[in-house]
Amino acid sequence: MALYVSLQSGQFWFPAQVYKMTPRPRAYDALLSYDHISNTFQARCPTGEWPIIENSITWDRLRSPPVHISPCTLYVSNNNGLKPGDHIEIQSKRGSLTYDWYYGVIGHLQSCDEDHCSCEYSEMLVVSFKLQRRDRSRWESVLLNRQMNGEQKARPWKFGGIRKLENLEDIRSWNAEYHT
Known part of the structure; x- marks a missing residue:
């Protein structure tokens, strides 16, 4: 009671x-x-x-948090199996002590010939983020080192661990229009 x-x-x-x-x-x-x-x-x-x-x-x-770690803790992940088109969550922070989880999709490297793609074997990883705008949505990408298992800095952001989304319901939740 x-x-x-x-x-x-x-x-x-x-x-x-x-x-x-x-x-x-x-x-x-x-x-x-x-x-x-x-x-x-x-x-x-x-x-x-x-x-x-x-x-x-x-x-x-x-x-419910998909991984049970403190928001101040870096999530250790294995990025070797990621390939273009994979949906992910990635830890990121900008000038704070805590990480938030951001939604992204693994993209192709600029040098990639998509007909004969070898991006999943490159040591570099393209993470594309969907930006929500009132009039349109656009994508912004960052280039990260796949082999690095620590925090990486790209522009004013610091990126941490990556979690591959395997469940379609998780992907739908990130793409739902009703979240504000």
């Missing part, structure tokens, strides 16, 4: 990830509290920065 009362009153906070689709699709780790009146959630940063960072989060924007 105590758990039910603390959940209904908004005093119970629990960890989850929240989809945020603008301008670049991502999922961030947060501590959430339920608001039974609006049937939505509010989020706080789980790293000790206690101000509320977002309100009115709907159920369809929540997910």
